[in-house]
Amino acid sequence: xxxxxxSSDPRRQPPGATSTAPPLAPVNGWHPPPNGxxxxxxxxxxxxxxxxxxxxxxxxxxxxLSERLTxxxxxxxxxxxxxxxxxARLAVELVAEYADAVRRAGTPMAAGEERxxxxxxxxxxxxxxxxxxxxxxxxxxxxxxxxxxQVRITRHGGGVDWADPIADSDDELVEIxxxxxxRAGATExxxxxxxxxxxxxxxxxxxxxxxxxxxxxxxxxxxxxxxLDVTLDDLAGGRGDLDEMIDPLLRDFLxxxxxxxxxxxxxxxAGAGKTTVIRAMMNExxxxxxxVLLEESRELLPARRGDRHRAVMSFEAREGHGERGPDGRPxxxxxxxxxxxxxxxxxxxxxxxxxxxxxxxxxxLQAMTTSRGSMCTIHARTPAGVSERIIELALxxxxxxxxxxxxxxxxxxxxxxxxxxxxxxxxxxxRKHRFVSHVEEVLGVGESSRITTTQVFGxxxxxxxxxxxxxxxxxDQLLRVGYDARLLSRWIEAGQGAWRxxxxxxxxxx
Numbered sequence: 088x089x090x091x092x093x094s095s096d097p098r099r100q101p102p103g104a105t106s107t108a109p110p111l112a113p114v115n116g117w118h119p120p121p122n123g124x125x126x127x128x129x130x131x132x133x134x135x136x137x138x139x140x141x142x143x144x145x146x147x148x149x150x151x152l153s154e155r156l157t158x159x160x161x162x163x164x165x166x167x168x169x170x171x172x173x174x175a176r177l178a179v180e181l182v183a184e185y186a187d188a189v190r191r192a193g194t195p196m197a198a199g200e201e202r203x204x205x206x207x208x209x210x211x212x213x214x215x216x217x218x219x220x221x222x223x224x225x226x227x228x229x230x231x232x233x234x235x236x237q238v239r240i241t242r243h244g245g246g247v248d249w250a251d252p253i254a255d256s257d258d259e260l261v262e263i264x265x266x267x268x269x270r271a272g273a274t275e276x277x278x279x280x281x282x283x284x285x286x287x288x289x290x291x292x293x294x295x296x297x298x299x300x301x302x303x304x305x306x307x308x309x310x311x312x313x314x315l316d317v318t319l320d321d322l323a324g325g326r327g328d329l330d331e332m333i334d335p336l337l338r339d340f341l342x343x344x345x346x347x348x349x350x351x352x353x354x355x356x357a358g359a360g361k362t363t364v365i366r367a368m369m370n371e372x373x374x375x376x377x378x379v380l381l382e383e384s385r386e387l388l389p390a391r392r393g394d395r396h397r398a399v400m401s402f403e404a405r406e407g408h409g410e411r412g413p414d415g416r417p418x419x420x421x422x423x424x425x426x427x428x429x430x431x432x433x434x435x436x437x438x439x440x441x442x443x444x445x446x447x448x449x450x451x452l453q454a455m456t457t458s459r460g461s462m463c464t465i466h467a468r469t470p471a472g473v474s475e476r477i478i479e480l481a482l483x484x485x486x487x488x489x490x491x492x493x494x495x496x497x498x499x500x501x502x503x504x505x506x507x508x509x510x511x512x513x514x515x516x517x518r519k520h521r522f523v524s525h526v527e528e529v530l531g532v533g534e535s536s537r538i539t540t541t542q543v544f545g546x547x548x549x550x551x552x553x554x555x556x557x558x559x560x561x562x563d564q565l566l567r568v569g570y571d572a573r574l575l576s577r578w579i580e581a582g583q584g585a586w587r588x589x590x591x592x593x594x595x596x597x
Contacts, residue, residue: 145207148181152208155181178209217253218263218309222291227311229358232297234304235260245513261305264297276406288384312362312386319367324587330521332360332507334586336578337523337544337552341505343570345371348436348459349561350500354467354476355507360521361464362386362441364507368462369439372396378460379430381423382441400433402426423447427454437461448480449488455500470506470525474538491536498532502561504540508550510592517593522551528558544584549592553584 155177160170182205186196196204206219221230221240231239235254241247254260261278268276268285278285278297285297285307292312299305317329323338324331333341344351345368353361353368366387372378377398380387385403404426407417423440424447430438431454438454440447440463448465455461465480467473474497481493506525512518526544533539547553554575558565565572578584 144185145204148185148204148208152177152181175209178205182208217251218267218289221250221253221309222289222293222311229311230307230309232260232305232307232309234306245511245518247513257305260307261299264295264299264305264307267295282406286384288386292386294384294386310358317363317367318370322364322367329363330360331586331588332364332522333552334584336554336575336585337526339570340526340543340572340575341368342371343565343568344503344561345460346568347561347564347570349502349564350455350459351462351503351505352473352501353462353464353505353507354470354473355464356468356509357466358519359507359509361507363521364505364523365439365441365462365464370395372437372460374398376437377433378435378437378439379433380439380441381426381430383423387439387441400430400435402430424450427451430454431457439463442466443480445480446484448477449484449493449496452477452481452496452500456496467506470504470527473504473506474540477538494532494536494538498529498538501529503528503543510550512593515593520590520592522590524550524552526552528560530560547582547584549590551584551586551590553582554578 152174156170156174159173159177165173182201185204186201189196203220206223207217209219221227221238226242227240228243229241230250231241232253233239235257236252238250238253239247240250254263264285265278267289268278268287276285276287278299280300283298283300285295287295289295289309294310294312295307297305297307318325319333319338319342321329322332323335351368353365355361369387374395375398377400380399380401381404382401383404385401404423405419405421407420411417422445423443424445427438427440427447427450436458437460438451438458439461440451442464443451444466451461451463465473465476467476474494477497478490478493481488481496482490504525504527505523506527508522508524510520512520523544524546525542527540528543530539530541541559542555543558544552545555556579557572557575562572
């Protein structure tokens, strides 16, 4: 067998760039390429050199690794943990052999290059391919994959880069996405001619959405979650790598609200930080308290593992496959709406739904009327639009639902609505600012059949939440857990909050 690294695309390199790597010495049946040095891409002069990987080398190492692992498996019994340990050992062994071959040829591999090659070989075996390079980069916030060769990266702070291709063709990109779907976890996921869309959680906790066939090219978006474990103290300025999303006054109020078992809905635009806020509030749940967590694809669960929340019961919706039944739904489908009644029979007080975006809003509100401490997130453009969004989703439940009925359900079920704002100033050279701007107490349904609310916290001079009014409906519940909301009175009179750092904005708001 011949093993010949493939040169990088000459269109992506500056004139005259050539490889300094010598021919490979034979290792385990590999032979050096006969044509000597091959051209490779050189990094831009303005940035330090970044290790590059020859993906034909990666695929060949992956093939060799698969063969050795198969030989090890033959004729023996083993556990999943033992197989993972042997796979990792063999990967290290193969990459070390390749590095030795390069060293004997005259050009040793740098330690960083060897580690990157090992990461890529492991990723190829897991079916993630070059996607793994993006997943391990903690500076990345979001990735838009617009075909195999158009990869747009948004970094923390708002910077935008274009990355190298993550596949050699659109067909290979689809294969990578299909492999990721097969390894999605407990519930079956697929990307196929009968199911051209995909929504799943990647092994590092990132969220992936993909589509093909119905689009011009295969597209995918990865939203990375780099704050899987976060507390209210962190959001109140306790961690330098996070935005100050709340101040100490709001932190104490939300902490008391969780202790009091208030039903809370967290609202905002996509990417505003709703999941981060709800993660922080979930950390206020007592470690031994059982509760149910419902998600379309698991995003909140990684932060719940370990000794902190041993009694959490995590449910994940399941996609249907095959023919549709009399109700018009694919066979085998289990939705969040189906799981909420099951949750009520699990003997818990809290039910947490990662996101309500369809007809599950009705069973969620019904569950809240008979539970305490439940939470969910919802998309809404403005705080004023939250109630209308609730009604819109409730009407999708069925013809028997009316606007007045939806309002009564929301008025009876919800205690607080927390709105998270994102101000995107990247278009004027700034960055994205994420913060809580509103906390509204739901009082019920008024005389005009409208949901009545009181703005406990509202936007201050710079848009961030400051105390506005004392709570009314939930006051006694807060007092029972030791929180006296009257402490907010002097802040209300002053018209300011206790934010630790001034907000740095390009708009110059004061």
